[in-house]
Amino acid sequence: MSFNPMSTDQSECYLNGVFQPLAQCQVSVLDRGFIFGDGVYEVIPVYGRRVFRADDHLARLSRSLDAVGIKNPSQANDWLALVRELIARNAPDDQCIYIQVTRGVAKRDHAFPQGVEPTVFMMSFPFPHVPEQKRAQGVACITAPDLRWRNAHIKSISLLGNVLARQLSVESDATETVLIRDGLLTEASASNVWLVRNGRLAAPLRDHDKLEGIRVGLLQELCGEIGVKLEFRPISEWELRCADEILLTSATKEVLSVATLDGKAVGQGKPGPVATALYSAYQEAKKSQSH
Ligand SMILES: Cc1ncc(COP(=O)(O)O)c(C=O)c1O
Structure with missing residues (x-):
């Protein structure tokens, strides 16, 4: 059996509206993130369970989405609520929240698909403090x-x-x-x-x-x-x-x-x-x- 780095991961993540264990979270192989690298992301630091410079990170996420023509699936306040919920569901006090939005799942074709919802994925990992x-x-x-x-x-x-x-x-x-x-x-x-x-x-x-x-x-x-x-x-x-x-x-x-x-x-x-x-x-x- 091949090595699965997620099999021992205890963290909770978020995919398209559902919080769930990272170890069980799956996306389609036809997701344009997987096929084309067609998406954008953010990494937001969290110290003592408090988000650092959240507004700046969410504004940059919005700019990245605009730049590649993916509709922002949430308002800044809704993003922040999701980020806070994810922090609460994970153990470390210092975390990094990773947000990824891709153009969604579609038959493979370079052109933007019509009527497809973006894939929204978020995970938390312990903040990797520099030694x-x-x-x-x-x-x-x-x-x-x-x-x-x-x-x-x-x-x-x-x-x-x-x-x-x-x-x-x-x-x-x-x-x-x-x-x-x-x-x-x-x-x-x-x-x-x-x-x-x-x-x-x-x-x-x-x-x-x-x-x-x-x-x-x-x-x-x-x-x-x-x-x-x-x-x-x-x-x-x-x-x-x-x-x-x-x-x-x-x-x-x-x-x-x-x-x-x-x-x-x-x-x-x-x-x-x-x-x-x-x-x-x-x-x-x-x-x-x-x-
Ligand atoms: C290519 C690149 N430049 C600069 C940065 C620094 O950006 P930030 O201060 O928002 O983490 C990053 C962060 O990951 C990066 O990947």
């Missing part, structure tokens, strides 16, 4: 060409380009693969990337070549609060390689320092003052901005 030692030391990253499609701003479930990029870092025992397109930094396989030079934080321009992480708006707010200068501008590969600090952000990494890039130390080769200050500010925001 303290990794946080304290910073992590290793490698670089690779960004070979993904030009609509990376959509949080699409078609993640093959990201999967292949991430696998490169797995094979190098690194935490992330930082992506370069046309000589410029875009993002990483599952994180946004920031750098510090001369005490100023810089992030690449917000455009279709990268996902605008929820932490992008949040770090902008935190920089204002703690007095760090931030600019959004094109960042060359050269500038990346001589940065004083490099930071990764994502729902699960929060703010994570990069200690080495392609085997060379970044700055002092350990978390620098800007990353450390932003990480602390992030921890404070978690207390005040979770609902």
Whole structure:
């Protein structure tokens, strides 16, 4: 018998109106998510059973659905009620809520099917906290060409380009693969990337070549609060390689320092003052901005 990672999973999920054990949840093989990767998703962090930046995540879900022409099956309030119900049905205090909406089940044909309801799937998994030692030391990253499609701003479930990029870092025992397109930094396989030079934080321009992480708006707010200068501008590969600090952000990494890039130390080769200050500010925001 083949390995089924779900067989021992005790968590509850949600599929098309029904809460049920993940181990028993099934979708049709004709679901367009399975056949074409035709859908979008969100990952929402939950701390102490409270949802962090829920409005931002649900607004981005709505933008992703609009961008691919799938009708949003719920209003923001209804989404939030489902998210809260799912949190209540699962054991960990710190969770991640995964939401996926696909174009639904239809006979295989590239064109959008008519009169088909989207498939709505939600699951919870324990929040994968970054181990303290990794946080304290910073992590290793490698670089690779960004070979993904030009609509990376959509949080699409078609993640093959990201999967292949991430696998490169797995094979190098690194935490992330930082992506370069046309000589410029875009993002990483599952994180946004920031750098510090001369005490100023810089992030690449917000455009279709990268996902605008929820932490992008949040770090902008935190920089204002703690007095760090931030600019959004094109960042060359050269500038990346001589940065004083490099930071990764994502729902699960929060703010994570990069200690080495392609085997060379970044700055002092350990978390620098800007990353450390932003990480602390992030921890404070978690207390005040979770609902
Ligand atoms: C490609 C990519 N960029 C950036 C991010 C960071 O986004 P967020 O801060 O919303 O988690 C993610 C998160 O998974 C991602 O997959």
